[in-house]
Amino acid sequence: MSSLTEKDRPIVQLLLNTGTCPRCILRFCSVGSQMLYRHPHQNLMKDLKEFLKNNQEKEDTVCLDVVDPPCKRIRLEYSEEGADDLSHNGAIPQIPSADDGNAAMESSAVKVCNVCLGILQEFCEADFVKKVCQKVNSADYQFTSFVFSVSLPPQLSVRENLGLPLAKDDIVQLKEAYKWIIHPQLSEELGVPADGKSLFEISVIFAHPETDEECHFLATACPDCFKPAKNKQSVFTRMAVIKALEKIKEEDFLKHFPCPPSSPKTLCDALEIQCNNGAVFVAGRYNKYSRNLPQTPWIIDGERKLESSVEELISEHLMAEFKADSFNFSSSGREDVDVRTLGNGRPFAIELVNPRRIRFTAEEMKRLQQAINDSSDKIQVRDLQLVTREAIGRMKEGEEEKTKTYSALIWTDKAIEREDIAFLDEIKELKLDQKTPLRVLHRRPLAVRCRVIHTMKSEYIDEHHFRLQLKTQAGTYIKEFVHGDFGRTKPNIGSLLNRTADILELDVESVDVDWPPTLAD
Amino acid sequence: MAEGAVAVPGGAERYFTRWYKPDVKGRPCEDFCVLQHSNRICVITLAEAHPLLQSGKTIKNINYQISANCSRLQNKVSGKSKRGAQFLTELAPLCRISSSDGEEYTIYSCIRGRLIEVNENILSNPTLLQEKPSTEGYIAVVLPKFEESKSITQGLLTQKEYEEVLLKRRNSAA
Numbered sequence: 032m033s034s035l036t037e038k039d040r041p042i043v044q045l046l047l048n049t050g051t052c053p054r055c056i057l058r059f060c061s062v063g064s065q066m067l068y069r070h071p072h073q074n075l076m077k078d079l080k081e082f083l084k085n086n087q088e089k090e091d092t093v094c095l096d097v098v099d100p101p102c103k104r105i106r107l108e109y110s111e112e113g114a115d116d117l118s119h120n121g122a123i124p125q126i127p128s129a130d131d132g133n134a135a136m137e138s139s140a141v142k143v144c145n146v147c148l149g150i151l152q153e154f155c156e157a158d159f160v161k162k163v164c165q166k167v168n169s170a171d172y173q174f175t176s177f178v179f180s181v182s183l184p185p186q187l188s189v190r191e192n193l194g195l196p197l198a199k200d201d202i203v204q205l206k207e208a209y210k211w212i213i214h215p216q217l218s219e220e221l222g223v224p225a226d227g228k229s230l231f232e233i234s235v236i237f238a239h240p241e242t243d244e245e246c247h248f249l250a251t252a253c254p255d256c257f258k259p260a261k262n263k264q265s266v267f268t269r270m271a272v273i274k275a276l277e278k279i280k281e282e283d284f285l286k287h288f289p290c291p292p293s294s295p296k297t298l299c300d301a302l303e304i305q306c307n308n309g310a311v312f313v314a315g316r317y318n319k320y321s322r323n324l325p326q327t328p329w330i331i332d333g334e335r336k337l338e339s340s341v342e343e344l345i346s347e348h349l350m351a352e353f354k355a356d357s358f359n360f361s362s363s364g365r366e367d368v369d370v371r372t373l374g375n376g377r378p379f380a381i382e383l384v385n386p387r388r389i390r391f392t393a394e395e396m397k398r399l400q401q402a403i404n405d406s407s408d409k410i411q412v413r414d415l416q417l418v419t420r421e422a423i424g425r426m427k428e429g430e431e432e433k434t435k436t437y438s439a440l441i442w443t444d445k446a447i448e449r450e451d452i453a454f455l456d457e458i459k460e461l462k463l464d465q466k467t468p469l470r471v472l473h474r475r476p477l478a479v480r481c482r483v484i485h486t487m488k489s490e491y492i493d494e495h496h497f498r499l500q501l502k503t504q505a506g507t508y509i510k511e512f513v514h515g516d517f518g519r520t521k522p523n524i525g526s527l528l529n530r531t532a533d534i535l536e537l538d539v540e541s542v543d544v545d546w547p548p549t550l551a552d
Numbered sequence: 553m554a555e556g557a558v559a560v561p562g563g564a565e566r567y568f569t570r571w572y573k574p575d576v577k578g579r580p581c582e583d584f585c586v587l588q589h590s591n592r593i594c595v596i597t598l599a600e601a602h603p604l605l606q607s608g609k610t611i612k613n614i615n616y617q618i619s620a621n622c623s624r625l626q627n628k629v630s631g632k633s634k635r636g637a638q639f640l641t642e643l644a645p646l647c648r649i650s651s652s653d654g655e656e657y658t659i660y661s662c663i664r665g666r667l668i669e670v671n672e673n674i675l676s677n678p679t680l681l682q683e684k685p686s687t688e689g690y691i692a693v694v695l696p697k698f699e700e701s702k703s704i705t706q707g708l709l710t711q712k713e714y715e716e717v718l719l720k721r722r723n724s725a726a
Contacts, residue, residue: 477629518687
């Protein structure tokens with residue numbers, strides 16, 4: 032399958048004459064040898080021409096198999112002279128060849144390929160590989176492999192449709208051939224293997240403005256394939272174009288599009304070369320010691336209410352160390368701005384998006400934790416560690432099922448004696464009916480929820496104050512259980528004591544979720 | 553002032569702003585209070601000077617059926633966006649309360665917005681209305697439109713302005 036046969040001859044001849052590059056010719060002839068595509072461009076051109084010259088010779092032409100020099104050396108030689116040529120005229124150099132005096136040769140010495148628009152030409156050359164690698168290296172990523180992704184202009188799919196009697200299913204896809212050629216080069220230059228499952232992605236977006244309008248006739252032929260949608264810059268997406276090409280009748284296509292396609296004046300443009308590293312996740316537990324610190328930034332009408340937040344105090348250090356683009360904070364439940372979180376703290380996890388640095392030793396994580404703790408006395412962090420994305424599910428599972436313990440400072444309007452509140456300690460498994468609290472009703476559905484206070488322990492302070500320790504089902508609104516929320520939580524501390532009660536301070540004493548694992552100090 | 557006006561040191565007062573609408577529909581002393589939470593939710597209550605809260609009044613009946621076809625008890629909301637809520641204009645009646653002396657008072661919404669819930673507890677326990685008019689004896693919860701959450705209180709009096717109204721009433725009565 033690695034070589035051309037006699038039946039390919041007319042196609043090779045036709046394509047060569049109309050300005051198709053040798054690698055695209057191999058693709059259309061269903062040549063599946065990866066090695067062959069990596070041969071230097073001008074060698075392939077020479078081989079193809081020889082193949083045509085050996086006109087009536089043996090059936091199975093061997094030229095392409097025989098001419099198989101050590102690939103690397105040739106490429107390097109070529110890239111040196113190629114680079115010089117390119118810097119002068121920006122186009123693919125013509126093949127320097129002593130014996131290309133005849134007319135057939137001249138007509139095939141076309142510059143930019145009419146099918147791949149240069150993708151399998153200049154963008155396979157060492158110069159472009161270097162350019163990509165420089166971009167990658169300058170971004171300073173930690174990675175041990177890479178996955179290379181290419182975005183091609185949609186009109187390439189249109190041009191691919193040559194209107195020739197070809198075995199369409201066996202044609203080698205442009206992207207596939209491109210990767211065969213460029214993967215080994217990138218791999219060598221970067222010093223790490225290409226791996227389809229790698230979390231480190233190098234992506235290149237190609238565009239070709241000169242031929243952008245070539246898809247437009249499809250919109251009139253198949254209007255239902257091109258529905259405008261939000262977040263789409265153009266209706267001519269690659270998928271829509273491919274779908275339309277499948278639907279359109281051959282004769283309609285040929286009416287609107289010249290086959291084979293005309294030769295373009297310009298090469299594709301490598302619009303963007305981007306890198307992206309897979310997210311890493313950091314988990315831990317935090318204590319919050321301030322009653323003026325929200326968990327997440329508190330912004331109303333675009334105006335900041337308080338200058339900091341738990342997530343920012345933790346994340347700013349992580350962002351700096353991991354050199355990430357952004358972060359996503361999540362936690363096992365949350366506390367109000369005026370509530371402290373004491374005890375072992377509340378489990379949290381932070382997703383670091385597109386981090387440059389991803390490897391940290393346990394010792395480095397410990398230092399990072401120390402840096403966070405040294406920077407603020409409003410929060411403290413423990414058990415800071417790298418975790419997997421999957422493990423974060425454990426944190427959310429605990430959110431609804433586990434119990435929580437709280438400590439509340441309570442005020443009553445009428446005076447209390449020790450014995451007035453002692454009975455609270457005897458109440459076990461107290462069932463509450465809680466209507467959605469007014470303070471969250473604007474963003475949650477109205478419902479009556481049944482919640483359980485497992486135990487309570489009171490501690491008398493003075494005639495109007497006492498402290499109450501509560502162990503409750505997760506999801507119980509404690510403040511409303513104390514003041515009653517206009518009688519919307521029943522029973523409540525006020526109704527139990529037959530007084531008006533209010534909550535002055537609330538602390539979370541424990542969040543009973545056993546994730547992330549505890550670390551030794 | 554009525555007993556219900558005793559201020560709690562924190563609690564409800566921390567998050568709610570009180571607004572007043574006196575002499576609604578020209579009826580003397582039929583004052584209402586709108587407690588607006590910082591999240592724009594409003595709780596409609598009777599104001600301290602309302603005739604129903606004066607000593608000697610006994611509540612005979614509270615009726616949320618405000619017309620033959622409309623009962624506030626049938627109000628149902630669903631989802632975060634509170635679909636299906638009855639829409640209230642400023643002078644939409646919420647309920648009618650009759651006292652044993654034969655008077656009947658209509659309680660008005662006072663603000664535009666969607667009816668989220670009415671207080672069914674006062675049906676079974678009407679004394680709540682008189683004992684705790686600004687907490688457990690509330691009438692209804694109303695959610696103003698987001699874009700109207702500031703403007704709906706513009707025609708209402710602040711606590712201070714309302715106190716001046718009360719002072720004037722007392723002076724003219726004396």
